[in-house]
Ligand SMILES: O=C([O-])CC(=O)C(=O)O
């Protein structure tokens with residue numbers, strides 16, 4: 001830590017940490033686990049975003065497995081080149097939507113590498129059981145195509161049938177090589193592909209989309225906890241989203257599902273409490289014809305509204321959630337408007353990295369005069385406003401996916417079910433203590449994350465058993481203890 005702290009720039013710390021991961025993996029995990037709050041922003045958002053943008057020019061050694069279009073027809077062979085045989089979790093990207101930074105092509109590799117480092121540090125999945133994969137299907141990022149240090153194929157992205165065939169070969173090869181019980185986490189795919197892949201492979205493979213499902217689970221948990229601060233039940237609130245992509249529609253659907261479970265009302269009814277704004281304004285029924293299919297369930301009866309501020313004023317939501325990938329879109333006017341009719345507005349600015357956050361923590365607290373219950377996707381430091389300290393929560397899927405994945409692999413689950421996402425969400429919300437609430441926090445601190453992950457894993461596994469999706473028999477009696485016993489710890493062996 002002394003060495004790492006000597007570096008001034010976060011990117012230098014990142015590079016030093018990546019060197020350490022390569023040179024002394026145990027020490028890397030020991031540092032990360034013991035200093036998680038300090039190092040998470042280094043190996044994960046926001047710094048990993050900058051690292052991906054500059055990946056070619058900071059490149060020293062390859063990490064993870066690249067599979068390019070050139071390997072079409074030989075993907076199984078390529079997979080067999082990876083030295084580890086017993087893989088439990090794959091995180092795969094095609095780099096088309098890296099955080100809120102757009103198409104970074106092959107340089108998106110930083111994301112699967114970073115996510116899997118958290119699988120191990122936060123969720124205790126053995127490092128050798130983790131496989132980061134980047135599918136190189138080209139990039140439409142002109143700057144990268146012209147960059148002498150770009151590390152990927154210099155061609156436009158494959159699309160349509162060519163893309164579908166390539167992905168199909170990949171999915172088939174993974175199952176053939178590693179069996180049914182390898183968890184495949186899709187990460188940072190563009191909207192259209194993300195929804196399609198999840199729907200297509202959800203019934204044949206053990207797949208999980210972190211941006212749709214992981215984000216949904218973490219945000220639902222934060223909302224349930226926020227209700228302790230603002231009062232009311234989920235169904236008594238109204239929700240407005242800016243951004244109707246993977247995170248926005250994923251969160252919206254999980255909220256609707258949970259409301260439906262709680263009130264026994266049909267899910268179609270529950271969806272009506274939730275409104276989404278995209279780049280063309282409020283999603284309303286008159287736009288239905290031209291909407292992408294994943295937005296259609298949110299096209300409620302309403303006259304057209306062109307922008308977020310007007311939508312806030314007409315819908316009068318109690319909860320405002322940003323998932324658009326664009327920074328500084330929760331303007332002073334927007335925050336003041338929602339604060340004018342809510343005693344305690346709930347404001348979640350979820351886009352990553354920090355540069356893309358819809359507003360900063362300081363802005364949220366200042367413009368709401370200290371009344372907002374605020375959380376963000378990337379970390380913000382505590383803010384002092386009017387003599388009081390406000391601690392923002394970090395509503396990032398990093399709370400969920402490591403424990404979720406551990407629960408899946410330890411129970412030998414063969415499919416992911418939405419109820420397992422609800423189970424993860426519930427377990428996380430239960431880990432928020434009175435002391436956290438007293439500080440205005442809707443998430444427990446990351447310093448306890450391994451204990452939190454064990455509880456999430458146990459609840460997810462319990463649900464998998466209940467649904468008949470778990471293949472590990474017999475079912476361990478105490479699932480929390482079992483989860484803890486499965487967790488990798490970076491200890492040196494004793495030699496005699
Ligand atoms: O990586 C993160 O910090 C959260 C996430 O999945 C995303 O923004 O795509």
Ligand SMILES: [Mg+2]
Pocket residue numbers: 099187188210211
């Ligand atoms: Mg992501």
